[in-house]
Amino acid sequence: MNRPNVANRIIVKLDDAFAARRNASFIERAVGYKAVSWQEANKDLLDALTIRNVIMYTVVGAILLVACFGIYNVISTVVLEKTRDIAILKSMGFHARDIRLIFVIEGAVIGIGGSLLGMAMGSAMMRAVEHVEFKPPGSTEAIALPIYWGWDQFALAACFAILSAVIAAWLPARKGGRVDPVDILRGAA
Amino acid sequence: MNPEAPPAAILVEMRLEKLGFVFQFHFLLPEFSALDNVVLPMRRLARLDAAARRARGLQLLGDLGLEGHERKRPSQLSGGQRQRVAIARALANDPVIVLADEPTASLDTKSSENVRGILRDLASKQNRSVVAVTHDVHFASVADRVIEIVDGRIVTPASAGIAANQSATQPAS
Numbered sequence: 001m002n003r004p005n006v007a008n009r010i011i012v013k014l015d016d017a018f019a020a021r022r023n024a025s026f027i028e029r030a031v032g033y034k035a036v037s038w039q040e041a042n043k044d045l046l047d048a049l050t051i052r053n054v055i056m057y058t059v060v061g062a063i064l065l066v067a068c069f070g071i072y073n074v075i076s077t078v079v080l081e082k083t084r085d086i087a088i089l090k091s092m093g094f095h096a097r098d099i100r101l102i103f104v105i106e107g108a109v110i111g112i113g114g115s116l117l118g119m120a121m122g123s124a125m126m127r128a129v130e131h132v133e134f135k136p137p138g139s140t141e142a143i144a145l146p147i148y149w150g151w152d153q154f155a156l157a158a159c160f161a162i163l164s165a166v167i168a169a170w171l172p173a174r175k176g177g178r179v180d181p182v183d184i185l186r187g188a189a
Numbered sequence: 190m191n192p193e194a195p196p197a198a199i200l201v202e203m204r205l206e207k208l209g210f211v212f213q214f215h216f217l218l219p220e221f222s223a224l225d226n227v228v229l230p231m232r233r234l235a236r237l238d239a240a241a242r243r244a245r246g247l248q249l250l251g252d253l254g255l256e257g258h259e260r261k262r263p264s265q266l267s268g269g270q271r272q273r274v275a276i277a278r279a280l281a282n283d284p285v286i287v288l289a290d291e292p293t294a295s296l297d298t299k300s301s302e303n304v305r306g307i308l309r310d311l312a313s314k315q316n317r318s319v320v321a322v323t324h325d326v327h328f329a330s331v332a333d334r335v336i337e338i339v340d341g342r343i344v345t346p347a348s349a350g351i352a353a354n355q356s357a358t359q360p361a362s
Contacts, residue, residue, distance in 0.1 A: 088216045092230045092278075093205025095198060185212060 060157075064164045067114075071168035075107055079176040086176050087184035096177035103176050107169020111162035118161065119154055205234055209279030211308075213291040215271035217263040223250060223274045224259040230281040249277040253307060269300025276307055287311055289321040293328055305331060 012027070014020060020037035027035040039046060079086070086099055126147050133142040217226045227246040231237055237245065250259055253273040263271050272292060279287055289308060293301035309331050312319045321332070329335050337345040 084216070085218055088218060089229075090201075091204070091210050091216075092233065093201055093203075093208075093282075094233055095201050098233070185216065 060160075064160060067161070068164045068168040071107060071110055071165050072171060074110070075103055075169045076172040076175070078106065079103060079172045082176070083179055083184055086179045087181040090179065090181040091185060099179070100170075100173040100177040103173035104166060104169050107165045107173070108162060110169070111165025114165065115158040115161045119158060122154075122157075205230065206282055207285045209276075209282070209284035209287040211272070211275055211279050211287065211289040211292045213294045215263065215268075215275040217271060217274055217278070219263055222260050222262060223255065223266065223270075223277075226263070226274060227277045227281055230278060234282050236282075246277070246281070249280055250274065253277050254303075267300070268296050269303055272296060272300065272304050273307065276304070280311070284317065286318045286320065289319060291323055292321060293323070293325060301325075301328070 012023065014023060017038070021039060024035040024037040024040070027033075089099060090096075126149070129145055130147045131144065133144050135142050217223075218229070221229070224243070224246050227249055228242050231242040231245065247256075247259060250256065253276060255270060255273055255277070258266060258270060258274075263274070266274065272295075276287075276292075287308070292308065293304050296304060305328050308319050308321060311317045312333065321328070323329055335345065336343055
């Protein structure tokens, strides 16, 4: 390999970065020399990124779980506060499912409102992080953190948040639906 | 429990369509105006459209002498007014039977008189059955039929109850 004036490596640039694997195996078959895609060459790094994603989603899941408990708490308290009103509605002729629906809607409203507020705050934080500049080792120029502004991550976060709000509201809503008007109205002063 | 008893869902519908409740306390929803409280059972039944529900609600409140108070919250009304709103709500879906549990117990004499007259009219003028529980002998005196209960036992035979109020026109009130 130490011979001068001999090319020992050819780097191929592609328009589509993810076509590298296919092209590598094609080149290997056509030329007979070893061809390695960038994914193969950086396998350890890519694995680390996958693990990072797993960790990220786990942490986000844990945060959502905590938020669920918060919403569960709020709706539980509201159901307790409104026990008498629930009893009144049921004496009027509201079904248990009507009562459940009321509180699930309340949970969904909290979820949607929270998502909108959270996305606004999240965007502001992302905007702030975007301005953080640092010098990675081996680089002469300061670079900013690359931020992904895709709508899909917002949609994913909002969907999960609203879904967890509805699930968190469902349990106390069920309790609300089970209120027996006779018990409440007879004992009320 | 009676195995022949209809399932809960049917009972709920019956409550909605056939029965009206008036309690000792008004039990109006505090966040809703008088009119919205009256309209609520009609909204649940959904037999009338929004405009017709509103018109009927205003009509009921007007009949009970509450015109001008439709937009007020229960907390802005007097005890007698609240009880009348509660009666209007009980009548919202044109029930066959109105059940009243001590409807005048938390009212002063004048309001109590008023509510008593209204319930009396429901039976004699609107041809509904009104079943009221009361401790007030004066209130009971306007009923077509009085059944006395002492310590959970009926002490007046039903027939005697009718005889005592012979002058009344309705078979049951």
